[in-house]
Amino acid sequence: MKILLQFPEGLKQKALEYAKRLEKEGNEVFVSASPTYGACDLAIDEAKKIGAEKLVHYGHAEFQHVDFNVEYVFYSIDAPMEILERSLEALTPFNTIGIVTTIQHIHQIEKVKEFYEKAGKKVLIGKPYGFAKHKGQILGCDIGSAASIDSAVDAHVYFGGGMFHPLGALLNTKKPFLVVEPFQNTIEFIDKYRETYRKKSRGKIAAALEANKFGILVSTKNGQYNMGLAKILKERIEKKGLKAAILVSNNVDFGSLDNMLEFDAFVNTACPRISVDDVDRTRKPLLSANELMESLEIREMH
Ligand code: SF4
Numbered sequence: 001m002k003i004l005l006q007f008p009e010g011l012k013q014k015a016l017e018y019a020k021r022l023e024k025e026g027n028e029v030f031v032s033a034s035p036t037y038g039a040c041d042l043a044i045d046e047a048k049k050i051g052a053e054k055l056v057h058y059g060h061a062e063f064q065h066v067d068f069n070v071e072y073v074f075y076s077i078d079a080p081m082e083i084l085e086r087s088l089e090a091l092t093p094f095n096t097i098g099i100v101t102t103i104q105h106i107h108q109i110e111k112v113k114e115f116y117e118k119a120g121k122k123v124l125i126g127k128p129y130g131f132a133k134h135k136g137q138i139l140g141c142d143i144g145s146a147a148s149i150d151s152a153v154d155a156h157v158y159f160g161g162g163m164f165h166p167l168g169a170l171l172n173t174k175k176p177f178l179v180v181e182p183f184q185n186t187i188e189f190i191d192k193y194r195e196t197y198r199k200k201s202r203g204k205i206a207a208a209l210e211a212n213k214f215g216i217l218v219s220t221k222n223g224q225y226n227m228g229l230a231k232i233l234k235e236r237i238e239k240k241g242l243k244a245a246i247l248v249s250n251n252v253d254f255g256s257l258d259n260m261l262e263f264d265a266f267v268n269t270a271c272p273r274i275s276v277d278d279v280d281r282t283r284k285p286l287l288s289a290n291e292l293m294e295s296l297e298i299r300e301m302h
Contacts, residue, residue: 002027002053002054004047006058008038022056034046037271040224040271042057059104061103075104079182079183082182083185094155097153097156098123098152099123100145101160102160104161109134112157113125126149140168143168143173147173155176156177158177160182161183166190168273170190170191201291203285208285215244215257216244217274218230218269219271220250224270224271225270233292247266254278254281265284265286275288276288
């Protein structure tokens with residue numbers, strides 16, 4: 001069978017090994033070298049272009065149904081759990097805790113739960129909104145597993161690598177948020193970042209009040225494409241007597257945005273994390289749809 005393999009950045013180092021293994025089984029194998037951000041970003045166009053009958057996507061669970069033969073290959077990583085013992089001191093004031101993790105460690109979540117329960121905690125595991133597939137799993141754009149239990153817990157615990165995933169959950173919850181990072185061996189409450197990001201958001205809204213020309217970003221990635229929202233936003237902007245154009249790309253390239261000198265501000269309809277994590281990568285304000293709507297409402301009041 002002719003197949004295209006797609007790996008997230010952290011797994012690209014394994015591409016040759018996997019390709020050779022599948023070739024030995026009699027397949028004709030190709031590897032996508034494009035950046036890969038998640039299962040929202042399937043290389044279906046590339047697979048179709050080379051005539052592949054199947055796309056094998058490593059490291060992420062299914063994000064949404066697509067009209068192509070895609071096999072998702074789970075890649076779990078055993079995170080060392082000794083660090084949990086040390087996290088107990090930080091969790092002393094909290095009786096009920098919620099735990100979340102990423103797809104790579106979801107197989108360990110029951111063991112993490114058991115550990116905290118043995119230590120006398122009541123442990124809750126929430127449900128994702130739908131893009132994430134497992135209880136307790138969070139994605140950058142699906143923090144339901146934390147948000148759905150926010151009112152019922154005294155604190156949240158994220159067990160896993162990196163800050164990308166817990167940051168999204170932090171910004172959509174109110175309770176103390178502890179990151180237990182087994183690879184860096186660090187334990188840290190990250191609550192202070194809520195205010196940092198709130199300030200950034202208020203700054204963007206204020207800057208957008210001065211803007212007259214808006215570029216609305218639409219990504220062609222399967223799970224990020226939202227032309228419907230982009231058209232609604234364009235209409236809202238134009239109703240205010242301002243100018244807007246819809247800007248279409250697969251990846252958002254910040255250098256290209258900076259070359260679009262006519263625009264005073266950009267509005268993101270692609271991966272929601274772009275207007276949170278990447279705001280400092282362009283010279284112009286980079287707003288979410290909600291931030292744009294807020295700035296338009298403020299204009300109305302003046
Ligand atoms: S956070 Fe962004 S990159 Fe990650 S799965 Fe969601 S849409 Fe895709």
